[in-house]
Amino acid sequence: MITLAHIRITPSETWLNGKVVSNSNxxxxxxxxxxxxxxxxKMDSLCKLGFIAAELILKGQTPELKENASIILFxxxxxxxxxxxxxxxxxxxxxxxxxxxxxxxLANIVTGEIAIRHKIYGESSFxxxxxxxxxxxxxxxxxxxxxxxxxxxxTGWVDYDDDDNYVADIKLVTK
Amino acid sequence: MENLIxxxxxxxxEVLNLEDMTAEDIDAEAPLFGDGLGLDSIDAxxxxxxxxxxxxxxxxxxxxxxxxxxxxxxxxxxxxxxxKK
Numbered sequence: 533m534i535t536l537a538h539i540r541i542t543p544s545e546t547w548l549n550g551k552v553v554s555n556s557n558x559x560x561x562x563x564x565x566x567x568x569x570x571x572x573x574k575m576d577s578l579c580k581l582g583f584i585a586a587e588l589i590l591k592g593q594t595p596e597l598k599e600n601a602s603i604i605l606f607x608x609x610x611x612x613x614x615x616x617x618x619x620x621x622x623x624x625x626x627x628x629x630x631x632x633x634x635x636x637x638l639a640n641i642v643t644g645e646i647a648i649r650h651k652i653y654g655e656s657s658f659x660x661x662x663x664x665x666x667x668x669x670x671x672x673x674x675x676x677x678x679x680x681x682x683x684x685x686x687t688g689w690v691d692y693d694d695d696d697n698y699v700a701d702i703k704l705v706t707k
Numbered sequence: 708m709e710n711l712i713x714x715x716x717x718x719x720x721e722v723l724n725l726e727d728m729t730a731e732d733i734d735a736e737a738p739l740f741g742d743g744l745g746l747d748s749i750d751a752x753x754x755x756x757x758x759x760x761x762x763x764x765x766x767x768x769x770x771x772x773x774x775x776x777x778x779x780x781x782x783x784x785x786x787x788x789x790x791k792k
Contacts, residue, residue, distance in 0.1 A: 559726075570745070573726040628760045631752035632723070 533673065536684060536704040539589040541581065543696055548588055557695075558584060569649065576614040576636035578607075578692040579645045585700040586646040586686060593684075593704075595651065602654040602682035603643045605702075606669055607691035610639040610660045642690060654682045664689045664701070677707055712783045718761060719779070722753050735779040743778075751776060758782075763791030 540547040546554040546561060554561050561584050562572055575583060582605065590598065618633045635641065640658035647656055655676065661668060673687050688702035716730035723746065737743035740751070754776055758764040764786065766772060775785045 570725070570727075573724045574749075628756050630722075631749050631756065635749055 533670070533705045533707065536706060537589050538703045539585050539700065540702075541585055541698075541700040543698060546588070553588070558698075561588075574632060575645060576611070576617075576633070576641075577695070577698070578611055578613065578639060578690065579636060579642045581692055581698055581700050582642035582690045582702075583645050583649065585690065585702045586650065589686070589702055589704055590650055593650075597683040598650045598652050600654055600681075600683040601650075601652045602676055602680065602685045602687075603646055603652060603656040604659075604673055604676060604685055604687040605640075605643055605657075605690050606659045606661050606664070606672075606687075607639060607689060608661060608663060609691055609693055611637050611641070613692055613694065646686065652686075655680055664691075673705065682706075708783055708787060711787060712779055715779055715783055715786070718757055719754070722757050723750050733779060735783070737778060739776055739778060754782070758786065761792075762786050762789075764789050 537549055539549075541558075541561070543557060544555060545552055546556070554564055556564055558577070558580050562580070566572070566584065566587050572580060572583060593601075614633060614636045618630065618637050621627060621630045621633060639660060640656070643656040643658050646652065659672065669687065669689070673685055676682065676685060684704050684706040686702060686704055688700070690700045690702060692698040712735050713730055716733050716735070719725070719733075720728055720730065725744070733744065739746050751772065755766055755772070758766065766775070775781055
């Protein structure tokens with residue numbers, strides 16, 4: 533497997549291909565490098581994290597290559613932060629559930645947000661693991677090539693625990 | 708009516724997370740869906756919840772929605788006629 537690009541985003545640093553490119557938080561990175569996708573602000577935290585990682589790592593990839601790419605992401609917390617937020621909106625007897633929150637109570641929505649933005653039509657999947665298990669991740673990614681022939685795969689770990697604890701560790705890989 | 712329009716603008720900015728936008732940026736007559744603010748179907752559900760939570764209005768006829776949610780002005784007119792709180 534060949535790594536084409538690598539990004540790592542934490543609350544304090546964003547690394548792209550081995551270089552620190554930002555010290556901003558997620559909204560700050562959006563304003564620094566993106567800024568043209570108002571739907572970003574409607575996303576939940578997990579989707580925002582995956583979205584900005586994809587924006588930065590996919591720069592330079594052609595629409596033709598992106599069209600046939602795959603997305604395979606992993607994390608530990610699923611969509612727990614949004615599940616909690618949504619639960620708070622329905623805790624009261626006279627509750628008013630939030631549809632905009634509810635739609636993000638699934639971790640795999642982040643793969644959809646990335647696919648919509650970049651017109652990626654290949655297969656996508658999201659796995660929840662007990663921890664960042666690189667052996668398992670590599671195994672799943674390798675198996676993707678048994679059933680399809682993506683131009684590249686956007687894959688890695690995208691986990692949002694809370695505003696002080698999140699990480700995106702994502703690669704573009706190809707055979 | 709002007710106060711209600713301003714209040715609705717601010718409430719919509721808050722519930723729809725329209726960051727970087729102020730009440731002055733929203734034309735009360737502009738379409739909310741498609742062009743204009745470019746809202747989507749989930750935003751429409753949020754607006755329905757907003758009317759119930761803030762003004763005690765339950766939309767009984769979904770077919771009315773298209774006309775009511777045409778613009779901020781049309782929402783304000785509907786709220787002023789039907790509000791329970």
